[in-house]
Amino acid sequence: xxxxxxxxxxxxxxxxxxxxxxxxxxxxxxxxxxxxxxxxxxxxxxxxxxxxxxxxxxxxxxxxxxxxxxxxxxxxxxxxxxxxxxxxxxxxxxxxxxxxxxxxxxxxxxxxxxxxxxxxxxxxxxxxxxxxxxxxxxxxxxxxxxxxxxxxxxxxxxxxxxxxxxxxxxxxxxxxxxxxxxxxxxxxxxxxxxxxxxxxxxxxxxxxxxxxxxxxxxxxxxxxxxxxxxxxxxxxxxxxxxxxxxxxxxxxxxxxxxxxxxxxxxxxxxxxxxxxxxxxxxxxxxxxxxxxxxxxxxxxxxxxxxxxxxxxxxxxxxxxxxxxxxxxxxxxxxxxxxxxxxxxxxxxxxxxxxxxxxxxxxxxxxxxxxxxxxxxxxxxxxxxxxxxxxxxxxxxxxxxxxxxxxxxxxxxxxxxxxxxxxxxxxxxxxxxxxxxxxxxxxxxxxxxxxxxxxxxxxxxxxxxxxxxxxxxxxxxxxxxxxxxxxxxxxxxxxxxxxxxxxxxxxxxxxxxxxxxxxxxxxxxxxxxxxxxxxxxxxxxxxxxxxxxxxxxxxxxxxxxxxxxxxxxxxxxxxxxxxxxxxxxxxxxxxxxxxxxxxxxxxxxxxxxxxxxxxxxxxxxxxxxxxxxxxxxxxxxxxxxxxxxxxxxxxxxxxxxxxxxxxxxxxxxxxxxxxxxxxxxxxxxxxxxxxxxxxxxxxxxxxxxxxxxxxxxxxxxxxxxxxxxxxxxxxxxxxxxxxxxxxxxxxxxxxxxxxxxxxxxxxxxxxxxxxxxxxxxxxxxxxxxxxxxxxxxxxxxxxxxxxxxxxxxxxxxxxxxxxxxxxxxxxxxxxxxxxxxxxxxxxxxxxxxxxxxxxxxx
Numbered sequence: 073x074x075x076x077x078x079x080x081x082x083x084x085x086x087x088x089x090x091x092x093x094x095x096x097x098x099x100x101x102x103x104x105x106x107x108x109x110x111x112x113x114x115x116x117x118x119x120x121x122x123x124x125x126x127x128x129x130x131x132x133x134x135x136x137x138x139x140x141x142x143x144x145x146x147x148x149x150x151x152x153x154x155x156x157x158x159x160x161x162x163x164x165x166x167x168x169x170x171x172x173x174x175x176x177x178x179x180x181x182x183x184x185x186x187x188x189x190x191x192x193x194x195x196x197x198x199x200x201x202x203x204x205x206x207x208x209x210x211x212x213x214x215x216x217x218x219x220x221x222x223x224x225x226x227x228x229x230x231x232x233x234x235x236x237x238x239x240x241x242x243x244x245x246x247x248x249x250x251x252x253x254x255x256x257x258x259x260x261x262x263x264x265x266x267x268x269x270x271x272x273x274x275x276x277x278x279x280x281x282x283x284x285x286x287x288x289x290x291x292x293x294x295x296x297x298x299x300x301x302x303x304x305x306x307x308x309x310x311x312x313x314x315x316x317x318x319x320x321x322x323x324x325x326x327x328x329x330x331x332x333x334x335x336x337x338x339x340x341x342x343x344x345x346x347x348x349x350x351x352x353x354x355x356x357x358x359x360x361x362x363x364x365x366x367x368x369x370x371x372x373x374x375x376x377x378x379x380x381x382x383x384x385x386x387x388x389x390x391x392x393x394x395x396x397x398x399x400x401x402x403x404x405x406x407x408x409x410x411x412x413x414x415x416x417x418x419x420x421x422x423x424x425x426x427x428x429x430x431x432x433x434x435x436x437x438x439x440x441x442x443x444x445x446x447x448x449x450x451x452x453x454x455x456x457x458x459x460x461x462x463x464x465x466x467x468x469x470x471x472x473x474x475x476x477x478x479x480x481x482x483x484x485x486x487x488x489x490x491x492x493x494x495x496x497x498x499x500x501x502x503x504x505x506x507x508x509x510x511x512x513x514x515x516x517x518x519x520x521x522x523x524x525x526x527x528x529x530x531x532x533x534x535x536x537x538x539x540x541x542x543x544x545x546x547x548x549x550x551x552x553x554x555x556x557x558x559x560x561x562x563x564x565x566x567x568x569x570x571x572x573x574x575x576x577x578x579x580x581x582x583x584x585x586x587x588x589x590x591x592x593x594x595x596x597x598x599x600x601x602x603x604x605x606x607x608x609x610x611x612x613x614x615x616x617x618x619x620x621x622x623x624x625x626x627x628x629x630x631x632x633x634x635x636x637x638x639x640x641x642x643x644x645x646x647x648x649x650x651x652x653x654x655x656x657x658x659x660x661x662x663x664x665x666x667x668x669x670x671x672x673x674x675x676x677x678x679x680x681x682x683x684x685x686x687x688x689x690x691x692x693x694x695x696x697x698x699x700x701x702x703x704x705x706x707x708x709x710x711x712x713x714x715x716x717x718x719x720x721x722x723x724x725x726x727x728x729x730x731x732x733x734x735x736x737x738x739x740x741x742x743x744x745x746x747x748x749x750x751x752x753x754x755x756x757x758x759x760x761x762x763x764x765x766x767x768x769x770x771x772x773x774x775x776x777x778x779x780x781x782x783x784x785x786x787x788x789x790x791x792x793x794x795x796x797x798x799x800x801x802x803x804x805x806x807x808x809x810x811x812x813x814x815x816x817x818x819x820x821x822x823x824x825x826x827x828x829x830x831x832x833x834x835x836x837x838x839x840x841x842x843x844x845x846x847x848x849x850x851x852x853x854x855x856x857x858x859x860x861x862x863x864x865x866x867x868x869x870x871x872x873x874x875x876x877x878x879x880x881x882x883x884x885x886x887x888x889x890x891x892x893x894x895x896x897x898x899x900x901x902x903x904x905x906x907x908x909x910x911x912x913x914x915x916x917x918x919x920x921x922x923x924x925x926x927x928x929x
Contacts (some may be wrong), residue, residue: 080449084441087497094498098491102388108395128761132753135587136291138708139717140177143285144292145302145337146582148574150330151322154279156236158320165316167284169308175301178287194699196683199254201638201692202630207257208641214248215645217655223249224659244672248680258627281577292337295344302333302341334574334582336755338567346562346883354878361874362417369867375512382495383416386488393483398476405476416488418868422452422841423496424512425864437504441497451840456489458781458836465777469769514863521906522862529911536908540804543811550810553819554729556759562883575724580620584732587754588718591710598707598714599631601748605718608742618726618735624718625706635692643688649681732756774806781836800909801839805901806831812896821886831897838865838905854913862906873898
């Protein structure tokens with residue numbers, strides 16, 4: 073203690089000798105620190121460094137880099153009524169404009185362009201080359217004399233009923249009903265398509281809701297790039313919709329065409345905007361609460377300003393060190409100023425309070441300041457050290473955001489403590505020159521609280537122990553939050569409501585797709601495994617109805633064995649094409665179709681014959697950049713192996729976290745039949761991987777803080793009794809906090825990792841003053857210590873809580889949770905510190921009074 077006391081006396085001497093220089097130094101340091109804030113680069117990647125050893129997280133990152141984060145931004149277009157034949161040029165016009173935006177990798181709103189014969193022919197060829205057994209049998213029946221006659225007869229009947237020229241054109245271009253059959257087959261993979269639309273536009277069943285799916289060139293965890301992309305899309309859409317409507321005349325007022333954005337990129341964008349808005353409000357709320365508490369308890373504006381000056385002087389340089397330490401900073405860290413505002417206030421409260429106490433006892437100005445630093449300085453430093461250690465323990469987290477939060481918090485507390493130690497004497501020296509006394513004085517004594525421990529101290533101790541034990545029992549039941557969007561995103565977002573709307577319309581969960589991937593040595597094996605995987609998924613779709621749709625490479629590329637089987641079937645069809653030609657010509661000559669209609673039907677029939685003949689001859693693939701591009705979304709080479717990707721969407725009713733987990737488990741169980749390992753990945757699986765490690769990390773970091781603080785106390789308090797007593801508020805408040813969380817049913821978000829170190833660090837602050845004042849201070853006992861410490865302990869507890877209360881107003885669950893957890897922790901620490909701890913000290917004091925005249929340790 074003597075070296076520490078000597079350092080504190082030196083600080084007092086320097087500050088009293090050069091008060092203006094001290095104030096000017098910290099003022100300039102603070103200005104420089106705050107000036108660095110605009111230059112701090114906010115991290116553009118929320119997942120940077122997260123879970124580097126986790127296979128699910130790594131797999132998701134790898135798939136995103138190679139295949140893109142598919143359909144992570146979805147443009148939703150809603151017309152007041154079905155737009156008919158003008159829908160395709162309208163949607164195509166918007167999609168092509170979006171495709172030209174920088175940062176867009178892929179735009180998809182249909183599988184082919186009906187106006188492009190090459191695309192139509194390519195689609196039919198891919199389908200026929202990749203048919204399975206059931207599809208081969210169906211096509212064999214359709215492409216027979218009897219099948220053609222039946223299809224032509226049904227087409228004629230539909231033409232008679234159809235009045236819309238566009239619908240009539242569609243029917244004439246599909247006289248053999250192959251387009252309808254392929255559309256129904258493809259619906260198993262791509263989900264709902266507009267009724268009767270052989271060209272597979274991504275449209276709702278009522279044909280007035282259309283989707284344009286956008287894949288960015290980057291991961292949506294890169295929030296800065298996401299923001300730029302979404303803002304460009306939002307700026308483009310209104311103007312493009314107006315221009316296209318002026319050209320195509322779909323509705324009278326283009327404002328009647330509603331548009332919105334959804335998908336993970338839209339979620340991330342909207343949540344990030346909300347967070348930016350909250351950062352400033354949280355700081356203002358914290359500043360207002362701390363200032364309000366000072367005004368209420370000190371009843372002096374000048375006193376409040378004096379107490380706030382060291383806080384600002386410490387927080388400002390913290391941003392400067394943050395700027396120097398990190399090339400980019402996680403957004404969560406930038407909202408930590410309010411927390412430091414509440415935590416750092418206690419240093420000045422205790423020093424000014426003890427200074428006033430010594431002045432009132434009759435000591436001179438200088439002696440009062442020296443006594444305040446000699447007697448209250450050590451516990452203030454120890455309290456600061458516990459807080460710093462609490463934050464430093466977060467630096468051992470596996471979450472980069474928490475590491476930065478720990479660094480910023482530790483640096484902020486250290487600088488705030490240093491600025492307070494130097495500025496209190498300097499400010500006091502300046503204030504002493506005024507005729508009117510301006511030193512901060514507490515105007516509330518809290519005498520009722522100060523003497524609560526005297527009423528049945530034994531009962532208080534027993535009840536407190538029971539409460540802690542019961543809370544510890546319930547704390548073992550706590551688990552992490554399963555609702556992933558609740559944890560990682562803001563609540564009440566418009567983009568999420570849009571996702572729910574289209575999910576119900578398409579009967580498919582668009583918000584949480586699942587990716588399946590597997591690696592193989594050669595392409596043919598991969599294609600065979602993919603067909604087997606498709607079969608498993610289709611069986612699950614029919615059996616459980618939990619899977620709404622899936623999308624794989626199978627419709628674009630089939631293994632050679634399948635192609636050979638299809639070529640054999642198609643060769644038999646080609647061999648009897650003459651008979652079918654006769655049946656077709658005979659029916660056409662006897663029909664009442666116009667010449668132009670007959671020409672369209674004949675052209676379609678001849679086109680189908682050419683495709684069949686080409687495939688029967690084994691001509692499956694010709695060089696085609698568009699085909700290669702489309703296939704690249706489903707398979708690529710990684711580390712010398714072929715990786716195949718399948719995207720799955722669950723049914724719209726599967727949104728509850730428990731349901732999603734059960735479907736994942738059923739899917740995983742079914743995939744065990746595969747000859748190669750198939751892995752699940754995706755955004756949801758990544759979130760689960762991050763959250764699943766929270767409970768273990770919570771206790772790991774908590775143990776670090778516990779042992780670090782215990783070692784420090786043993787070094788300061790050679791007597792184990794002092795250490796044990798100081799730890800009571802720390803352990804008790806943590807147990808009560810976790811127990812209350814478990815009873816409330818709240819799940820743990822990633823911010824829970826902060827709770828153990830912070831509760832340990834800050835619940836012990838006032839306990840240090842109580843124990844050191846009662847056991848170590850000369851000629852002091854529990855009653856005198858509590859009379860002196862209680863008002864300041866209540867005030868500092870309120871300011872600490874004020875730093876976290878602001879978080880409760882956040883729309884982000886993780887921020888809310890941290891706010892509630894820390895408020896609960898401090899609320900439970902206050903009675904443990906100001907009632908239970910002195911009751912135990914009082915019992916020890918009475919026991920020692922009976923056995924020894926010396927009541928001090």
